[in-house]
Amino acid sequence: MKTLYPAVIATVLLLAAIGGVSAYTTADSLAAAGNVYVSGVTYDPGAFFTGDKGTVSISVTNGNRNQSVVIDHATFGDEDIRLTSTTYDTPSNIGPLQTRDYTFSIAADVPDGHYYPRLSLSYRDAGSLYYPAAVWVDSTPLVLAVQDIPDSFTAGKKSAIALQIANPRKAPVKNVFLNISGTDADILPASTYIGPLAAGESRLVNFTVTPNTETALNVTLRYDNGDNHHSAGLQIPVRFTPDKKDAAPVMSNLEVKNTAGAFEVTGDITNAGLSTANAVTVTSLSPAMPTDPYRSYVIGALKPDDFGSFDVTFNAPNQTEVPLMVSYKDSDGNLFTSTQNVTLPRFAAQDRQAGSGSSLLPQAIGLLALLAFVGGWVVYLKRRKE
Amino acid sequence: MTFSLFDLLFNPDRFFKNALGDTERLKIPAIIILAGAILAAGYGYLAGSLTASMMDSAMGGLGGITIVVVILSAFAGTFIFWIIWAGLFYLISKLFKGDGSLNRCLEVVGYGYLPQLFGAAVTLIAAFVYLPKVVVPHLTSSALQDPAVITAATKALMQDPAMLAYTQIAAVVSVVFLLWSANIWIFGLKQARRLSMRDAAICVGAPVIVYIVYVVYAMAGA
Numbered sequence: 385m386k387t388l389y390p391a392v393i394a395t396v397l398l399l400a401a402i403g404g405v406s407a408y409t410t411a412d413s414l415a416a417a418g419n420v421y422v423s424g425v426t427y428d429p430g431a432f433f434t435g436d437k438g439t440v441s442i443s444v445t446n447g448n449r450n451q452s453v454v455i456d457h458a459t460f461g462d463e464d465i466r467l468t469s470t471t472y473d474t475p476s477n478i479g480p481l482q483t484r485d486y487t488f489s490i491a492a493d494v495p496d497g498h499y500y501p502r503l504s505l506s507y508r509d510a511g512s513l514y515y516p517a518a519v520w521v522d523s524t525p526l527v528l529a530v531q532d533i534p535d536s537f538t539a540g541k542k543s544a545i546a547l548q549i550a551n552p553r554k555a556p557v558k559n560v561f562l563n564i565s566g567t568d569a570d571i572l573p574a575s576t577y578i579g580p581l582a583a584g585e586s587r588l589v590n591f592t593v594t595p596n597t598e599t600a601l602n603v604t605l606r607y608d609n610g611d612n613h614h615s616a617g618l619q620i621p622v623r624f625t626p627d628k629k630d631a632a633p634v635m636s637n638l639e640v641k642n643t644a645g646a647f648e649v650t651g652d653i654t655n656a657g658l659s660t661a662n663a664v665t666v667t668s669l670s671p672a673m674p675t676d677p678y679r680s681y682v683i684g685a686l687k688p689d690d691f692g693s694f695d696v697t698f699n700a701p702n703q704t705e706v707p708l709m710v711s712y713k714d715s716d717g718n719l720f721t722s723t724q725n726v727t728l729p730r731f732a733a734q735d736r737q738a739g740s741g742s743s744l745l746p747q748a749i750g751l752l753a754l755l756a757f758v759g760g761w762v763v764y765l766k767r768r769k770e
Numbered sequence: 771m772t773f774s775l776f777d778l779l780f781n782p783d784r785f786f787k788n789a790l791g792d793t794e795r796l797k798i799p800a801i802i803i804l805a806g807a808i809l810a811a812g813y814g815y816l817a818g819s820l821t822a823s824m825m826d827s828a829m830g831g832l833g834g835i836t837i838v839v840v841i842l843s844a845f846a847g848t849f850i851f852w853i854i855w856a857g858l859f860y861l862i863s864k865l866f867k868g869d870g871s872l873n874r875c876l877e878v879v880g881y882g883y884l885p886q887l888f889g890a891a892v893t894l895i896a897a898f899v900y901l902p903k904v905v906v907p908h909l910t911s912s913a914l915q916d917p918a919v920i921t922a923a924t925k926a927l928m929q930d931p932a933m934l935a936y937t938q939i940a941a942v943v944s945v946v947f948l949l950w951s952a953n954i955w956i957f958g959l960k961q962a963r964r965l966s967m968r969d970a971a972i973c974v975g976a977p978v979i980v981y982i983v984y985v986v987y988a989m990a991g992a
Contacts, residue, residue: 642907642926729905746938750945750986754979757949761956761971768967 412451413509419447422503423483425517429610430555430583432492433523436612437468440517441487442503446478453478454508460488465501465519475508492521526551526560526581528605528618531588536625541718542570542594545620549578549605550586557581559608562589566601569622570594581607594718595622632657633664633686633710635724642729646675646699649726653683653710654691661686661712669723672698672706686712704728773798778884779950782957789881790961794873799880806883807848809890814844816897823906824923855879855977859959862973868963878958882951889947893940900936941989945982952978 424443432438440460446453456475461467469489478484490501498520505513532546551557560578564571572592581587593601601620606613638651649668655661667680674680675697683692700706707723714720777785818840822833856875860868863875907923927933952974960970 642905746942747986747989749942750982750989753942753946753949754982754986757952758975758979761975765968765971 409509413453413507414511416448416451416453417507417510417513420453420478420505420507420513421445421447422513422515422517425503425515427517427519429557429612431520431522431553431609433609433612433614434495434521435491435493436521436609437489437491438610438612439487439489440501440519441485442515442517443483443485444478444505444513445483446480448480450480452480453510455484455505456508457504457506458486459504460486460501460517461490462499462501464492464494464499466491466493492519494521496521496523520554522553524553525614525616526553526557526605526607527586528603528616530618530620533620534627535629536627537593537595537598537622538627538630538718538720539596539624540594541627541714541720542592542716544590544592545601547589547591547603547618548586549581549589551581551583553583553609555583555609556585557607557609557614559606560587561606563604563606564591564593564601565604566593566595566622567599568596569599569601570596571601593622595624598622598624629658631655631659631661631686631688631712631714631720633661633712633722635666635708635710638726640726640729646697647672647706647728648678648695648697649708650693650695652691652693653686655686655688658688659714660688662714664692664710664712666694666696666708666710668696668698668700669707669709671703672700674698700728775884778881778954782882782954783960785881786878786958786961790874790877790958794871794877796873796877796880799877799883802883802887803848803852803880806887806890807845809887809894810844810848811841813890813894813897814841816894816901817844820901820904820906820927824927852876852879852883855955858977859955859973860963862976863959863963863965863969866963866965866969866973868959868965868969868973870963874962875959878955878962882954882958885947885950885954886944889943892943892947896936896939896943900932900939903932904930904936905932906930938989941985945985948978948982 421444422442423445424441426441428439428441429436442460444455454475454477455472458472459467460471467488468491469487472486476484486503486505492499498518500516500518503513503515503517505515507513527548527550529548529550530545531548532544534543534545537543547562549560549562558580560581562576562578564574570593574591576589576591578587578589599622601622603618603620605616605618607616608614632655633653634656636652636654638649641648641650653664653666655664662685664683664686665680666683668674678695678697681694681696683694686692696708698706705725705727707725709721709723711719711721773789774785777788815837818837821840822836825836826833853876856872856879859879860872860875863870904927907926928937955974955978956967956970959965959973960967963970963973965973
């Protein structure tokens with residue numbers, strides 16, 4: 385019996401020692417649990433797309449000034465917002481006026497709407513704490529809108545396009561990246577990194593396109609909502625149509641001179657368009673062969689309604705018509721060309737061959753006159769002799 | 771001595787019987803030739819302008835010089851032809867024992883040139899009508915260094931339809947009025963060189979026929 389006492393006393397002392405951390409619901413512990421509250425909830429991302437994964441970080445604060453609380457178990461979620469990480473199963477202590485964060489990974493595999501998944505905390509010495517933390521599921525994508533585009537596109541001409549990128553969502557997105565591509569077109573810049581875009585914010589992106597053929601520009605906007613990748617797209621058709629404001633050099637007052645072994649064409653070029661035509665140049669095309677002194681003639685810049693004279697020389701053996709090419713550049717240096725056929729004077733030799741029948745007439749008249757003269761005198765002399 | 775324009779043109783035998791005095795008088799024949807030379811100079815101006823514009827783009831001052839040269843050549847050429855015709859008739863008539871001075875031949879040829887004044891006037895009018903329509907080849911300065919190019923340019927000028935039409939009209943007109951002149955010259959030469967009508971006709975007819983055959987041949991070859 386004497387040997388049993390020490391064991392009993394040790395057991396009591398051990399139980400007394402353990403009693404500080406063991407679940408003994410008392411009035412004090414219940415009062416202490418009442419002063420524990422959720423001081424903050426942070427979702428990342430701030431708003432979920434359907435199917436997005438993310439995290440929620442919940443701050444729990446112990447409002448007691450001189451008493452700790454022990455949290456045995458913490459979990460988060462409900463039947464809509466699914467918990468994808470593990471729960472907090474190890475008891476943890478929150479000291480007086482201390483805050484502890486509980487972070488959970490979640491998945492939002494639900495349609496758009498407002499959801500209220502719950503934080504569930506189990507106290508060791510009291511009941512539990514339940515806290516519904518509101519979250520938005522919103523699948524509205526970022527908006528891509530064309531802000532400025534030319535009335536028409538022209539092959540080889542550089543055109544400027546302005547795009548607006550807007551975030552109509554309730555939360556910011558990050559890593560916004562714009563990429564533009566198109567078949568047989570030069571695009572500058574083809575990629576633009578925009579970075580984060582706050583909720584309700586918009587950004588203007590300018591780029592230029594030089595299409596060589598009719599095509600469609602594929603505009604792709606990539607961005608991250610939290611760690612989830614998303615994208616938005618836009619297609620801009622590029623069709624070649626006459627630009628109403630383009631320069632329009634028109635050739636007129638043409639005069640063709642048949643020079644020795646060469647032709648010389650003089651004329652005027654008037655800019656009948658609404659833009660300035662720069663570096664206006666005139667030259668002859670095949671089958672004509674440009675010759676000195678005016679293989680090509682540079683008029684220079686022609687403002688709308690201005691005109692300039694030109695003079696080109698070329699060889700064109702056995703040709704009745706040759707094309708003249710007018711080239712000019714717009715303010716961006718894009719080269720434009722137009723051609724106009726010029727009828728050459730007919731060849732004298734051809735005319736002569738064509739009219740060779742009629743060319744005998746004057747010779748016949750001359751010979752007849754001569755014969756009449758000779759005959760007349762012969763007759764006159766004979767009669768005079770008789 | 772009387773001078774009847776009508777007789778000169780339509781009855782030259784009577785004209786020369788009356789007009790030719792004891793001594794040669796070249797004043798009126800020279801005036802007729804002078805009138806012909808002035809008309810020829812007018813034609814020369816038009817033809818020279820074409821040639822000048824052909825070369826003007828190569829050398830600015832060359833065109834003016836060309837016009838002056840062509841006008842002077844045409845003017846002097848009429849007087850030279852006067853002398854040539856008279857010299858020819860004089861030499862040929864020597865074969866028929868013609869008797870009379872060279873000045874007398876010049877006098878006769880000068881009078882006989884009158885119909886060709888009308889011909890020259892008609893030719894000048896035709897030149898005013900046709901020559902402005904000619905498309906003139908223009909020689910560049912580099913082309914002037916190449917004789918083949920100059921030949922090609924001249925050929926192109928002469929084969930222009932308007933130029934061809936003009937040269938044919940001018941040739942026919944010159945032939946017709948030359949024959950009229952030849953008719954007058956025969957009667958004049960008969961008086962001037964005291965030849966028979968037959969000999970005078972041969973003296974005048976032979977060179978004239980040769981000349982006209984040459985003109986017709988040149989027309990065919992043009």
